[in-house]
Each structure stands twice: as C-alpha cells, then as structure tokens.
Amino acid sequence: MIIFCFWMLVHAAQAQEETTPTRLTGLGKNISTIPVALLDQCFPYEESKTFGIEFRLPRTGGKCDDGLIICYPGSLATRTLDNAHSLNGMSVNSELFNVDNAVNNSLGKYCAGLNVSWHGIKVNTEKSNGKNIIKLSTSLLEEEEQSFEIPDAHRQFIIHFGNENEFSAYVTVEGQRIDLDVVKAEQYMQLAPNGAHLKDFVGFWTLGLDMLPWMDHEVKLFINRSCSCSMEAWFIRPTDGEPNDPEEPSTGIGGPKAKCIVNTTKEVPLNNRLKANHLIRIQMLIDGNALDNSITFAILNEYRNVLMKFKMSTGQNATIQMKWPFKPVSIENANLPEGNGTRHADFIIALTEYSYGIVMNKKLLGGKEFFPAKWTNGLPFNDMKSLWLSGQFLLLTDPLVMPFHMLGQQNYKPQEQKLPYWERISIVQPDTNVIFRVKLGQNDNDFNISLLHNRIDLHKSEDSIGAExxxxxxxxxxxxxxxxxxxxxxxILMGEAKLEAQKAYEFTLVMLKSYQYKIILGNFYFHKNATMPIWATNFVRVEGNITLLGRPEVEPPPEQQRTYNFSIQLKRPLDYNDTIQLKLNTQDKTKNLSILLMHDALRGNNEIGGVVLGMFFHFDGYKCTLYCSSVLSADPVKEDTGIAEVKNLTGIVDGRLNKYGQKFDMDITALNDNFKIHIKEVKLTHLCPYPESNGTFYPPWAVDYIRFENDVQVHAMNIMHPPTSEQRNFMQINDTNDLVQAGDLITVKLAITGDLNDNSSVAINLFHQALEFNEKVGKTVMKVMLNSASLYFNSSKPLINNSTNERNCTNGKLDKELKELKIGVMDKGFFNVTLTWNNDSSTTCTYTNGLPEWAVQYITVEHNDVTLSNPPNIICVPEKRYDEEPENHSTGIFGKVGRIVTVALAMSSRLGGADATRRGGAVYGRNLKSNQLPNNNWMAPPPPMAMRSAKVYDSKHSPAEYLKKFAQDFRRKTGMHSQRHHEETTLEQEKRVAGAGPDPIHHQDTTLEQEKRVAGAGPDPIHHQDTTLEQEKRVAGAGPDPIHH
Structure with missing residues (x-):
C-alpha cells in the first residue's frame, strides 16, 4: 500500500469535501462515469472511508435472481501499444501484473463483448434451504470458483477496494468485515518479491487493483440489471456520505428490447397460512404512463370460487367484492399510482377476524376496513386456498403472508377503536343508516351508543353545550x-334477540323521520320514537367495556331526484355587512316560495335552533306578496299549542315577482339592525329586523344554514364580504381535522403603540357558535381580558349555588411592553394563560372554570382604547386544526378563499359544480368545491329544475286568514309539532318484537318478511351465485366480459 500511495502522490489530489454517492441503478440507467481522486483513500478524513460499491435490496423486500452485472475497464488487463510494447495499469512491458478474463468465464465473455479489455462482477440472489442468500462473482476466475457466497448478507453488503493501510479488497455486512481469498493474498505477498505473477493468485481480493484506475481520474462502469432484479448499487468514495434508499423500488430495463411490465396472471397457493390478524403483502411495479391499466387480486377457495376480489384501475375508483352478496363496493379516491415512468405499488391485504383492509403505499384505502355480509360469523379462513393476481405489473417479490405484528414491527394496525370513542359524522337525513360493529366481552359489560348534537360526550348540566x-x-x-x-x-323488549359473550354484533340505526328511527340487530328490528330531531346528529359516541371493530359507518340514503326542501350549511357564519347573493327563478304558475335563514338547524323544530329569518313569497292570482317571520326554539312555547310562536317581523308587502315565472337576483345583506332584501329586476327593497327573544336580538352570525322550499329554482349562490379592513378579526377551528384538545397552544401576538388609559383593554374570546357575546346565541368557552389593573377570566359555564365564573389574576395586566399572550389548552375546561413582555419576562395564570375545550369553534380578539401597529396575530399549534380568517373581499361559501366565488347549484340528486352530495334534502357545505371567478362573473348556471311543494296553498283567504293558515302549514312542513304530538306511546303500544314486526297501522311500514335483510336468509342464491375463476378471468388489457357484466 505504501508503494501504491507513493505512486498516487504523482497525481494531484482534490480537496476533501463531502460528496454524494453515485447511484448506478436508476431507472433506464446503464452507463456511469465517476470522477475519483485516489489520494482520498490514502489519507481519508474519516476512519474506515474507502472506495467501493454498496449493494442493497429494498427494505420492503426484493430479489435479483437473474443478477446485477457491472462491467468495467480492467486496470490489470493487457493492452497492446505497438509491436514491441504492451501496457497494463501498473507498468510497461511487464507481465508481472497482467490479469485477463478467465478463458471459460461467461461473465468475462459478456463484458469483453463491450470492449476486449473490460472485466466484470455479478451479484445475484438465490434460495438456499428456504433462505435468501447473496452471491458475488467475478470474470477473473474460472467457472468453478468464480462465485462466492457473502455470509450473513440478506439485504445489504459493501465491496471495499482496500483502505489506507492495504490494497486487498474485502466485504462488510452491516459493518462486520469479511475478508476474501485470504490465503491467495498472503501467498502473493510472500512470493511477489521473487517475481511471482499476479494472475496466478488472482481472486476477489484483487478487485480494487483491477477496478480503480491507475492513470485516469475517473471510473467508467456499465450496468446491466434485469427486469426481475430490484437490487440497487452505489459507487462510493471516501468523501461520500451515506447512500439514501430510493423513495420507490425499481428494477432494471433488461436490455433495449425487453419490456418488464407486461400482462401477468399468477396464482399463488396460500397453504392454509391465512388466519385472523395476518396479511398478504404484494409488491409490484406498474407503468405510470398506462392509460387503461387494471390490477386485480382475488382470494379463492378450493373450487376456485372467489371469496374476496379487489380491483384497482387507472383513473377509476377501486372496488372490493365480498361473498354474500358478491356486489362491488366502490372505494372513493383509490386509484393506481400515475406519473411518468415506472411507479411502485406496495399492497397489503389485511385480514382481521371479521374484515378486510386494503392498504396501498402505506395508505388504508377508503379509510376503513370492509365487512362482508354475515361478517359476525368471521372470515372463512379455512376456505382460503390461493391468491390470484392479474394485470399489467412486475412483481418485486412473491406475495408474502405474515402476522400484523412480527419481530417488534407493526405491519398493520387494525381499525379497532379505543373506547370511549367519538366521531363527527355528516348530516343525518331520512333513510340514513348509522352502523356500529362491536364485539362483546363478558355478558355483564354494558355499553352505550349515542347520537349527539354539537358535543362529543353525554349531556352534562355543567356545560350546557349542544344536546343529547x-x-x-x-x-x-x-x-x-x-x-x-x-x-x-x-x-325495548328484544324478544328472541339474544346477546352472547365474546360474540360480534352489528347495530344499525335507521333514521326514518325527524322523530322516528329503527334499530336493526341481526334479523330483528324495532321501530321507536325519538324525543329530539334525529337530523340534529353531527357526532356519534360509543362507550363501555366492549371492542368497537371499526369507525361507525354512515350509509347515506339513495340519491333522490326530488329537489324541493333542502338545506345548505355555510362554511363560515354570516356576519355584519355580509351579502348573500342568489340567482333564482320562479316556475310558471308558482304558488309559494320560501327562503329560510336558519340557526343550528336543518329545518324548523321545537328543540334545537330556529328560523332567524323566513322570507315567504305568496302568489294570489297575479299578485305576489312578501312576508318576513321568525321561529326561535329559545322562546317559551305557547300553552295552547306546545310550540314556539311564529313571530311576524314585518307586515305584508308587494313582492312584485311574476307568477308565470322569471329569473331574478336576490341579495340579502346583514346590516346593523336588520336584513335588507333587494331584488333589482323588480326594484324591490325590503328591510326585515333581526328577531328578538326576551329583549335580546339575534345577530346575523346566528345563521349557519340556508333552506329553500317550494316553487323555486336555485342556480347559484355566493356570500360577499366587506373589505378586509372592515371584517371581524377571528379564527375558525377546522373541525374536520379534529377538535380543540388538551395540548393545543393558542398564541396572540400584540404590538401596542401609544398611551394606555384606565379604559384600555384587550380581550381574547374562545367561542362556541358565536363571534361575540350574546345572551341567546352561542357560548363563551373562556374569555381572558387584560386592562391596566389586572387579568380577568370568565365563561358561560352554568353557575351552581350563586357561584361565579369570574376570576382575576393580579400577576398580569395590560401595558405597552406586553409582547404576546399564550393560551395553553388543558383538559376539562382548564386553561393556562401566559403573558410575555418584550424583555422576555413572563407570568402564568390558570383558569379552571371554563367550558369543555372541544367546544371552541371561533377565536376572536377585541381591543378598546388600544392602538396596535398591526392587527393581532393569532398562531395556533397544531396548525392543521385552525383556519385563518380569509383576507379577501368575498368568499364563496363552498370554495377556496379568493375573489368572488360562486357555486352553481344543479337542482338534482347532486349539486352540480359544487361537488356536494345532497343527502335526502341537505348539503354539507364543508365538502363543497367551486372554481374561483373574477369579481364580475358568476358560474354558468346549470339547467334549472323545479322545486315543487308538497302542497299547494289555497289563495282564497283574507290576509289575516292567510297568515294564520301559512303559520300552520309552516309548522307542519318544518316538523314543528306540539309536545303532545310527540308524546311516547305506552309500553304495550311500543311492544313490537322483531318476530311480529311493527304495528302496521301505526307505522304504515313493511312487514318483517318485506324487511328481511341479507343477514337472515342470505341473498337470492340464483341472483348471487358464486362465480368461478374462469368466469372472473378478465385480464387488464381485455376489459370485462361483456356478457357477464
């Protein structure tokens, strides 16, 4: 090595700066040229740094049975200069160091075909005694000794081309050194002074002498990697850092004419290895450019009938089909990876005791597990004999069966939920199913299933938030x-329905009408009346000592073509000076149309929310009249009717609309004291005051739903906000990303300028359903206010025994040097408030009398007689849970923050243009999307569709009679009935055991025979026959069987 380094001193050395390893095996790559400075190895700046090549299989598994070949110009190969001289890498006219490819070595012949002086090495994987091994071969040795097994190398190893002290090559596996051909190297070192020829002692130990250049400053390598080889390789230098695994596994290109990814059909025996809490892992490469690729997996029984089939295609939602009934279930937003070139797809088919989970590239498709019919009996593991795969792909490894948890690694986490468990759900409409799948422990383990409104736990008198x-x-x-x-x-008398320990059950709640529901348990069902409107449900909760086998599943009702009586939830609350802009038109011979601004309700009722503003247009002959009213559930009910009173906000005015139909734009603006209704086409302007309850007026931000009823077509809708400087400063909680919880941190940064006085104050409010304090609307979860004397806390938590929620903290106060205020959220309505001044001194006060932290929906900052150089800056952690207030003049309520955004509402089973599903009469605005348009543009309206009322009003009445009749009809349509109407029946009347079905007179429902679900008798055996594999064979290229489908 001393001679070697002395020789290298002749050549200039490059400065040692950390460099990047050269990946030799990128997609489509087969030639690499790497600059080298050989003195870097003689004088490494880090111990053990060397030249070499590192080989790795993917962490997720892989193979290289056909081998990875690297050809290189042999530094020891003989080159002819002229008739009298020859040259190798070390000397002229000396045969002492000449080493050529072995005569009968096929690898040598392959590399020599590139250039006569090129040599080569090959790395490949093999199966030996059921284990994967890695072998290294060289073109310098004859066939019988050219291959060397790397001990203990299952995924990774490095060939080092010597080091600062020696020039013999060696291998390391996970940092452990393995010497190669030790005997040959020692023999040569002893005999070299006597003129021994290197070719007589050549072996793996000479790879460094042969691969590193002696005269040039670069290494040239040619790489051949087959389609079936997923091994990666990097050329490393002493100055290189650690190679990083590629984000996605890859394979070679297998030559210029080879195509790795082809139509493939493969069946793999499972050998009875599948059982509960095991998975099948399938790793493959697909063509990201393919326009019509389709991948199918199927688990087959011994007769090759399909027990479960999963299909994923390009540009289409995936589907899963399970036995009984064998009907495809769509998996939303699950598509094959797309992109330029080859893409990696790592699939997991997870099998719990009862369900299937499909994972692709670490993402659980559909966000849930899938339960077949009759799932309570468990999956048919004993019948699962083979796995069938079809499509355009290249398998990186054979499919593997393994447990969810193996060798300390969690390969899949079942979707069982820890109790108590709560979850926000979408709006519940008639015919919505909410499914709970549970497994009992001991029989004495009781549990609760709850539907909740605006809260996550059962109702507590000490918080008064929401409803149970x-x-x-x-x-x-x-x-x-x-x-x-x-x-x-x-x-509820369950009759023959029994619950057994250690058994699984499916509880389904079917929402029938506003105050009616049905419980389905196996083959049994029970109709019941509710005391609260079922549509008010936006949270579900399960608690008890049982196992919840997955998230509660909400099945919306079938999409309906009727388009009247629907509600839209606003993305953000209405505020002062906001304008609702509507594009509407009436039908020919219109009788009535109604637009309702609702608070906390989809429709009018006597328990929750109310109608803040009802705008009613009535047509009597050619005359159109407009009437404004409100109905507030906060008002006391009338003794004679048992319901809240319909309040007239204005008298009857001329509505001016055309009975025979006309298009018109309606603007509804929230002013300081009233709503202004303006229809420019008929020059109508009408003011409707804000409703009042017990001396308190309802503010515009009480409005969070808009409801349309009767003969009206809605083409587009938008909310116009005032300029940013005139908007309220607040932050909205993004409750689709969880609710506020313990550990969250809210920071308000202040920049106070100017003098303060005794009236100066700053307040930070954490509100529920409010943007400012109001006696009737919303709650204050926690308020912290600073003035020149102290720091004060308050909340809306109900008082007990004349107690108070107010508390002051004299350690903190408002002054010009105050830099920021931090609110640390704790549990059970506890909050830590820390004040920090410009000199970084701080003080902390704790408030223990707030409402539950999960109730926070809005954060506002108010200041009085305080001059700020900048508006208060609110920063929240984690950021994803909080939405900043939009800094724009107009926000489409369903769209992204931006300029005027309008939403076309195609009045059909879908709201066109808004991507919002109308589930039986409601649209959940948070999920809607729209395009952003310039300020002077509206989204093109879709074809209109009529919105007909259930009943046509008789117009032959006086105005007083009409108002009375209208109020009665309004109560009927909105579900506002007296308490007497909803009184519970007696136990004898309610006795409707599943065997006999409900009282057909009372409920006008189907009988038990008509109601029989799949779980009882199973599907129609003729209609749902199992298909054989031959019938199911549909190679991705050919598409489905047109006869079968």
Whole structure:
C-alpha cells in the first residue's frame, strides 16, 4: 500500500469535501462515469472511508435472481501499444501484473463483448434451504470458483477496494468485515518479491487493483440489471456520505428490447397460512404512463370460487367484492399510482377476524376496513386456498403472508377503536343508516351508543353545550336495550334477540323521520320514537367495556331526484355587512316560495335552533306578496299549542315577482339592525329586523344554514364580504381535522403603540357558535381580558349555588411592553394563560372554570382604547386544526378563499359544480368545491329544475286568514309539532318484537318478511351465485366480459 500511495502522490489530489454517492441503478440507467481522486483513500478524513460499491435490496423486500452485472475497464488487463510494447495499469512491458478474463468465464465473455479489455462482477440472489442468500462473482476466475457466497448478507453488503493501510479488497455486512481469498493474498505477498505473477493468485481480493484506475481520474462502469432484479448499487468514495434508499423500488430495463411490465396472471397457493390478524403483502411495479391499466387480486377457495376480489384501475375508483352478496363496493379516491415512468405499488391485504383492509403505499384505502355480509360469523379462513393476481405489473417479490405484528414491527394496525370513542359524522337525513360493529366481552359489560348534537360526550348540566339526541344503553346480560322517552328511560323488549359473550354484533340505526328511527340487530328490528330531531346528529359516541371493530359507518340514503326542501350549511357564519347573493327563478304558475335563514338547524323544530329569518313569497292570482317571520326554539312555547310562536317581523308587502315565472337576483345583506332584501329586476327593497327573544336580538352570525322550499329554482349562490379592513378579526377551528384538545397552544401576538388609559383593554374570546357575546346565541368557552389593573377570566359555564365564573389574576395586566399572550389548552375546561413582555419576562395564570375545550369553534380578539401597529396575530399549534380568517373581499361559501366565488347549484340528486352530495334534502357545505371567478362573473348556471311543494296553498283567504293558515302549514312542513304530538306511546303500544314486526297501522311500514335483510336468509342464491375463476378471468388489457357484466 505504501508503494501504491507513493505512486498516487504523482497525481494531484482534490480537496476533501463531502460528496454524494453515485447511484448506478436508476431507472433506464446503464452507463456511469465517476470522477475519483485516489489520494482520498490514502489519507481519508474519516476512519474506515474507502472506495467501493454498496449493494442493497429494498427494505420492503426484493430479489435479483437473474443478477446485477457491472462491467468495467480492467486496470490489470493487457493492452497492446505497438509491436514491441504492451501496457497494463501498473507498468510497461511487464507481465508481472497482467490479469485477463478467465478463458471459460461467461461473465468475462459478456463484458469483453463491450470492449476486449473490460472485466466484470455479478451479484445475484438465490434460495438456499428456504433462505435468501447473496452471491458475488467475478470474470477473473474460472467457472468453478468464480462465485462466492457473502455470509450473513440478506439485504445489504459493501465491496471495499482496500483502505489506507492495504490494497486487498474485502466485504462488510452491516459493518462486520469479511475478508476474501485470504490465503491467495498472503501467498502473493510472500512470493511477489521473487517475481511471482499476479494472475496466478488472482481472486476477489484483487478487485480494487483491477477496478480503480491507475492513470485516469475517473471510473467508467456499465450496468446491466434485469427486469426481475430490484437490487440497487452505489459507487462510493471516501468523501461520500451515506447512500439514501430510493423513495420507490425499481428494477432494471433488461436490455433495449425487453419490456418488464407486461400482462401477468399468477396464482399463488396460500397453504392454509391465512388466519385472523395476518396479511398478504404484494409488491409490484406498474407503468405510470398506462392509460387503461387494471390490477386485480382475488382470494379463492378450493373450487376456485372467489371469496374476496379487489380491483384497482387507472383513473377509476377501486372496488372490493365480498361473498354474500358478491356486489362491488366502490372505494372513493383509490386509484393506481400515475406519473411518468415506472411507479411502485406496495399492497397489503389485511385480514382481521371479521374484515378486510386494503392498504396501498402505506395508505388504508377508503379509510376503513370492509365487512362482508354475515361478517359476525368471521372470515372463512379455512376456505382460503390461493391468491390470484392479474394485470399489467412486475412483481418485486412473491406475495408474502405474515402476522400484523412480527419481530417488534407493526405491519398493520387494525381499525379497532379505543373506547370511549367519538366521531363527527355528516348530516343525518331520512333513510340514513348509522352502523356500529362491536364485539362483546363478558355478558355483564354494558355499553352505550349515542347520537349527539354539537358535543362529543353525554349531556352534562355543567356545560350546557349542544344536546343529547339519542342514547341507547345496551345490557347484554339482560338482553335489553334502554331508550330515552319524555318520561325517562324505557326498555325495548328484544324478544328472541339474544346477546352472547365474546360474540360480534352489528347495530344499525335507521333514521326514518325527524322523530322516528329503527334499530336493526341481526334479523330483528324495532321501530321507536325519538324525543329530539334525529337530523340534529353531527357526532356519534360509543362507550363501555366492549371492542368497537371499526369507525361507525354512515350509509347515506339513495340519491333522490326530488329537489324541493333542502338545506345548505355555510362554511363560515354570516356576519355584519355580509351579502348573500342568489340567482333564482320562479316556475310558471308558482304558488309559494320560501327562503329560510336558519340557526343550528336543518329545518324548523321545537328543540334545537330556529328560523332567524323566513322570507315567504305568496302568489294570489297575479299578485305576489312578501312576508318576513321568525321561529326561535329559545322562546317559551305557547300553552295552547306546545310550540314556539311564529313571530311576524314585518307586515305584508308587494313582492312584485311574476307568477308565470322569471329569473331574478336576490341579495340579502346583514346590516346593523336588520336584513335588507333587494331584488333589482323588480326594484324591490325590503328591510326585515333581526328577531328578538326576551329583549335580546339575534345577530346575523346566528345563521349557519340556508333552506329553500317550494316553487323555486336555485342556480347559484355566493356570500360577499366587506373589505378586509372592515371584517371581524377571528379564527375558525377546522373541525374536520379534529377538535380543540388538551395540548393545543393558542398564541396572540400584540404590538401596542401609544398611551394606555384606565379604559384600555384587550380581550381574547374562545367561542362556541358565536363571534361575540350574546345572551341567546352561542357560548363563551373562556374569555381572558387584560386592562391596566389586572387579568380577568370568565365563561358561560352554568353557575351552581350563586357561584361565579369570574376570576382575576393580579400577576398580569395590560401595558405597552406586553409582547404576546399564550393560551395553553388543558383538559376539562382548564386553561393556562401566559403573558410575555418584550424583555422576555413572563407570568402564568390558570383558569379552571371554563367550558369543555372541544367546544371552541371561533377565536376572536377585541381591543378598546388600544392602538396596535398591526392587527393581532393569532398562531395556533397544531396548525392543521385552525383556519385563518380569509383576507379577501368575498368568499364563496363552498370554495377556496379568493375573489368572488360562486357555486352553481344543479337542482338534482347532486349539486352540480359544487361537488356536494345532497343527502335526502341537505348539503354539507364543508365538502363543497367551486372554481374561483373574477369579481364580475358568476358560474354558468346549470339547467334549472323545479322545486315543487308538497302542497299547494289555497289563495282564497283574507290576509289575516292567510297568515294564520301559512303559520300552520309552516309548522307542519318544518316538523314543528306540539309536545303532545310527540308524546311516547305506552309500553304495550311500543311492544313490537322483531318476530311480529311493527304495528302496521301505526307505522304504515313493511312487514318483517318485506324487511328481511341479507343477514337472515342470505341473498337470492340464483341472483348471487358464486362465480368461478374462469368466469372472473378478465385480464387488464381485455376489459370485462361483456356478457357477464
């Protein structure tokens, strides 16, 4: 090595700066030229740094049975200069160091075909005694000794071309050194002074002498990697850092004419290895440029019938089909990876005791597991005999079966939920199913299933947030389910329905009408009345000592073509000076049309929310009249009717609309004291005052839903905001990304300038359903206010025994040097507030009397007699849970923050242009999208569709009679009935065991025979026959069988 380094001193050395390893195996790559400075190895700046080549298989598994070949110009190969002289890498006219390819070595012949002086090495994987091994070969040795097995190398190893002390090549595996051909190297070192020829002792130990250049300053390499080889290789230098695994595994190109990814059909025996909490892992490469690729996996029984089939295609939603019934279930937003070139797809088919989970590239498709019919009996593991795969792909490894948890690694996490569990759900409409799948422990383990409104736990008197819509208390030991009634909990007589320990069950709640629901348990069902409107549900909760087998599943009702009586939820609350812009038109011979601005409700009712503003147009002959009213559930009910009073906000005015139909634009602007209604086409301007309840006026931000009823077509809708400088400073909680919880941090940065006085104050409010304090609307979760004397806390938490929620902290106060205020969220309504001044001194006060932290929806900052150089800056952690207030003049309520954004509402089963599903009469605005348009543009309206009322009003009445009739009809349509109407029936009347079905007179429902679900008798055997594999064979290229489909 001393001679070698002395020789290298002749050549200039490059400065040693950290460099990047050269990847030799990128997609489509087969030639690499790497600059080298050989003195870097003689004088490495880090111990053990050398020249070499590192080989790795993917961490997720891989193989290289056909081998990875690297050809290179041999520094020891003989080159002819002229008739009298020859040259190798070390000397002229000396045969002492000449080493050529072995005569009968096929690898040598391959590399020599590139250039006569080129040599080569090859790395490949093999199966030996059931294990994967890695072998290294060289073109310098004859066939019988050219291959060397790398001990303990299963994924990675490095060939080092000597080091600062020696020139013999060696291997390391996970940092452990393995010497190559030790005997040959020692023999040569002993005999070299006597003129021994290197070719007589050549072996793996000479790879460094042969691969590193002696005269040039670069290494040239040619790489051949087959389609089936996923091994990666890097040329490393002493100055290189650690190579990084590529983000996605790749394979070679297999030559210029080879195509790696082709139509493939493969069946793999499972050998009875599948059982509960095991998975099948399938790793493949696909063509990201393919326009019509389709991948199919199927688990087959011994008769090659399909038990489960998964199909994923380019540009289409994936589907999963499971036995009984064998009907495709669409998996939203699940498509094959697309992009230029080859893409990696790492699939997992996870099998729990009862369900299938499909994972692709670490993402659970559909965000849930899939349960077949009759899932409570468990998956048919004993029938699962083979896995069938079809499509255009290249398998990186054979499919592997392994447990979810193996060798300390969690390969898949089942979707079982820890109790108590709560979750926000979408709007519940008639015919919506909410499914809970549970497994019982011991029979004496009771549990609750709850439907909640604006809260995540059962109702508590100490917080007064939201409402408990429905709670079912299940007692397996007694085979009883307790339901609420207006007189207290009432048991449901379950008849033959039994609950057994260690068994799984599916509870389905079917929402029938506003105050009616149905419980389905296996083959049994029970109709019941509710005490609260079911549509108010926006959270579900499960608690008890049981196993919740997955997230509760909401099945919306079938999309309906009717388009009347629907509600839209606003993305953000209406505020002062906001304008609702509507593009509408009436039908020919219109009788009535209604536009309702709702608070906390989809429709009018007597328990939750109310109608802040109802705008009613009535046509009597050629005359159109307009009338404004409100109905507030906060008002006391009338003794004679048992419902809240409909309040007239204005008298009847001329509505001016054309009975025979006309298009018109309506603007509804929230002014300081009233709503202004303006229809420019008929020059109508009408003011409707804000409703009042017990001396308190409802503000515009009480409006969070808009409802359209009767004969009206809605083409587009937009909300116009005032300039940013005139908007309220607030932050909205993004409750689609969880709610505020313990550990969150809210920071308000202040920049106070000017003098302060005794009236100066700054307040930070954490509100629920409010943008400022109001006696009737919303709650204050926690308020912290600073003035020149102290720091004060307050909240809307109900008082007990004349107690107070107010607290002051004299350690903190408002002054010009105050830099920021931090609110640390704790549990159970506890908050830590820390004040920090410009000199970085700070003080902390704790408030323990707030409302639950999860109730926070809006954060506002108010200041009085305080001059700020900049508006208060609110910073929240984690950031994803909080939405900053938009800094724009107009925000489409369904669109992204930007300029005027309008939404076309195609009045059909879908709201066209807004991508919002109307589920039986409601649109959940948070999920809607729209394009952003310039300020003077509206989205092109879709074809209009009529919105007909359920009943046509009789117009032959006086105005007073009409108003009375209208109020009665309004109550009927909006579900506002007296308490007497919803009184619970007696136990005898409610006795409707599943065997006999509901009282057909009382419910006008189908009988049990008509209601029989799949779980009881199974699907129609003729219609749902199992298909054989031959019938199911549909190679991706050919598409589906047109006869079968």
């Amino acid at each position: 819509v429905l709670t079912l208390r299940v007692q397996p030991e007694k085979d009883q389910i307790w339901r609420p009634s207006r007189t207290g909990p009432v048991p």
